[in-house]
Amino acid sequence: MHDTSPRPVPVPVEKQAFRDAMARLAAAVNIITTDGPAGRAGFTASAVCSVTDAPPTLLVCLNRQASVWPTFEANRVLCVNTLAAGQEALSTLFGGKTPMVDRFAAADWQQGTTGAPILRDAVAAFDCRVSEVVSVGTHDILFCQVLALTGDVPRHGLIWFNRGYHHVPRLDARS
Incomplete structure (x- = not known):
């Protein structure tokens, strides 16, 4: 038997209501970096997730209006540096209007396989x-094939939740 009762008419989701709901979705804090012919750039992002492990692929969302967008679009390489507890100031620095040279001067970096800067004390x-690259609304979704991994710093993780930073204890994987 099929339900024949009328379905409610969907109400458009207001932008602020969507933002408020997304604030309640906890996410790792990452600094996304690139280096190449278009130069060196980086920004803070929580819009990062796994897509598949065959081949290992992540997605990163980047606003096309961001000042770093042309650099990432041209270089086509990046490193997702997952931050640890205690790296909130670095996250804030890369999330603001600080000149790029000052952002990178605030931490210790090494060059990755792709040439993108790798944060030496990133959790991963x-x-x-x-x-x-797929464009949706105001953002580009960058599908990123992982070529190399580094990390495993024995520190607590850092997440963004309810518009603030929170520490996540590192649990021993063997327990």
Whole structure:
């Protein structure tokens, strides 16, 4: 038997209501970096997630209006540097209007396989080549094939939740 009762008419989701709901979705804090012919750039992002492990692929969302967008679009390589507890100031620095040279001067970096900067004390670093870009609304979704991994710093993790930083205890994987 099928339900024949009328379905409610969907109400458009207001922008602020969507933002408020997204604030309640906890996410790791990452600094996304690139270096190449278009120069060196980096920004803070929580819009990062796994896509598949065959081949290992992440997605990173980047606003096309961001000042770093042309650099990432041209270089087509990046590193997702997952931050640890205690790196809030670095996250804030890369999330603001600070000149790029000052952002990178605030931490210790090494060059990855792709040439993208890798944060030496990141919890994890995913060195990637951008394999595909899809535009949705105001953002580009960068599909990033992981070419190399570094990290495993024995520190607490850092997440963004309810418009603030929170520490996540490192749990021993063997327990």
